[in-house]
Amino acid sequence: MRLTIADVEHVAALARLGLDETEKERLRDELSSILGHIAALDELDTAAIPPTAQVVALTNVLRADEVRASLPREALLANAPRSADGFFEVHAVLGGPDETGTG
Numbered sequence: 001m002r003l004t005i006a007d008v009e010h011v012a013a014l015a016r017l018g019l020d021e022t023e024k025e026r027l028r029d030e031l032s033s034i035l036g037h038i039a040a041l042d043e044l045d046t047a048a049i050p051p052t053a054q055v056v057a058l059t060n061v062l063r064a065d066e067v068r069a070s071l072p073r074e075a076l077l078a079n080a081p082r083s084a085d086g087f088f089e090v091h092a093v094l095g096g097p098d099e100t101g102t103g
Contacts, residue, residue: 001035003028 008028012019019027073086082089 001032001039003032
């Protein structure tokens, strides 16, 4: 399937990309090639393959969840720009006086 320059311009507009004529021609070739590969895959019979099939076996790469002592609160707050009563102090995210920028 060979895309037209109009197709590339439409995709570029959707992606908010500004392309010059050289880039449009290059992307037309690249996108056409990608669609050609997808068309080849569409010709394969995948009825017997589950949608969650994996090429390689999945293994858990996370360590075991173990309870262990945490760092002391003073050590955690030592590099904090601001803290109050043993907690990190941050600006209000929603609402509050800091939202307007007036203090």
